[in-house]
Amino acid sequence: MTEHQGVSLDWMTGEGEELRPPADLRPEIPHPARMYDYYLGGKDNFPADREAAEKVMALSPLVRISALANRAFLQRAVRHLAHQGIKQFLDIGTGIPTAGNTHETAQQVHPDARVAYLDNDPIVLVHSRALLAGASQGRATVAQADLRDPEAILDSPEVRKVLDLGQPVALLLFAVLHFIDEADDPYGIVRRLVDALPSGSYLALSHGTADFISPEEAGKGPAIYRNATAQLTMRTREQVLRFFDGLELEEPGLVTAPLWRPDQALQDTDAETGIWAGVARKP
Ligand SMILES: C[S@@+](CC[C@H](N)C(=O)[O-])C[C@H]1O[C@@H](n2cnc3c(N)ncnc32)[C@H](O)[C@@H]1O
Numbered sequence: 001m002t003e004h005q006g007v008s009l010d011w012m013t014g015e016g017e018e019l020r021p022p023a024d025l026r027p028e029i030p031h032p033a034r035m036y037d038y039y040l041g042g043k044d045n046f047p048a049d050r051e052a053a054e055k056v057m058a059l060s061p062l063v064r065i066s067a068l069a070n071r072a073f074l075q076r077a078v079r080h081l082a083h084q085g086i087k088q089f090l091d092i093g094t095g096i097p098t099a100g101n102t103h104e105t106a107q108q109v110h111p112d113a114r115v116a117y118l119d120n121d122p123i124v125l126v127h128s129r130a131l132l133a134g135a136s137q138g139r140a141t142v143a144q145a146d147l148r149d150p151e152a153i154l155d156s157p158e159v160r161k162v163l164d165l166g167q168p169v170a171l172l173l174f175a176v177l178h179f180i181d182e183a184d185d186p187y188g189i190v191r192r193l194v195d196a197l198p199s200g201s202y203l204a205l206s207h208g209t210a211d212f213i214s215p216e217e218a219g220k221g222p223a224i225y226r227n228a229t230a231q232l233t234m235r236t237r238e239q240v241l242r243f244f245d246g247l248e249l250e251e252p253g254l255v256t257a258p259l260w261r262p263d264q265a266l267q268d269t270d271a272e273t274g275i276w277a278g279v280a281r282k283p
Pocket of ligand 1: 032033070071074092093094095096118119121124145146148173176179180230
């Protein structure tokens with residue numbers, strides 16, 4: 001077993017792969033990607049991630065429910081987009097691979113669907129490379145990139161290698177924009193990316209919200225993330241709706257994640273799950 005600070009790192013390697021040095025993984029600092037992995041019941045996390053995630057989950061049972069609902073929305077949205085004829089996906093803020101990743105879901109509909117995965121957390125890259133090695137036959141790539149630098153994303157050779165930005169692309173921003181605060185101009189970032197894509201492209205996004213909890217509770221989540229590698233900025237439905245300016249929202253519009261084209265019976269809590277979710281087409 002390979003260990004770092006007493007924690008097994010065997011999960012970081014793909015079959016037959018050498019372990020990459022964990023120097024930039026900073027296991028002592030909570031990472032949102034690994035906290036999210038813990039919410040989803042994954043094992044790719046360190047004690048600092050679990051401790052921070054447990055504190056967030058103690059605030060409300062809806063935290064884990066929201067994470068699972070977000071992941072299920074991702075899969076329904078990607079399937080829907082594939083059925084609209086979309087074969088190219090730009091998935092930013094990818095997260096640690098888990099069941100039903102974008103390329104797996106899209107390739108069930110179009111075996112030749114192509115996906116560029118981008119995330120700014122090095123741990124995501126380590127995992128994704130292991131997952132993609134051999135599995136995607138060049139139709140999926142993963143690269144380190146920061147959503148706050150849309151120009152670098154659009155110019156990225158990694159992205160250009162798998163995506164033709166002259167053809168319709170689905171831009172996927174699932175549970176990542178709440179890590180971009182106002183000072184970094186999240187609306188300008190989304191506009192820049194959407195502007196670079198041709199008509200017939202789509203924007204699919206989900207975003208954490210405090211719309212259904214008290215202002216006192218709402219302040220606690222971001223406070224816990226303050227020690228993590230990315231800060232949390234919850235937004236109201238109205239603020240999330242602004243990301244879709246100039247685009248045509250698909251039915252049923254911007255709703256909580258479980259309410260977006262559900263494929264199973266709804267639960268009582270679904271209308272108040274803390275994730276807004278929507279998919280829109282660029283006219
Ligand atoms: C909650 S996870 C979401 C994972 C996946 N998109 C999903 O919805 O299941 C958020 C991801 O966004 C990434 N992230 C946070 N800030 C980012 C940034 N500025 N640029 C790129 N990725 C970022 C984190 O590293 C993490 O992997």
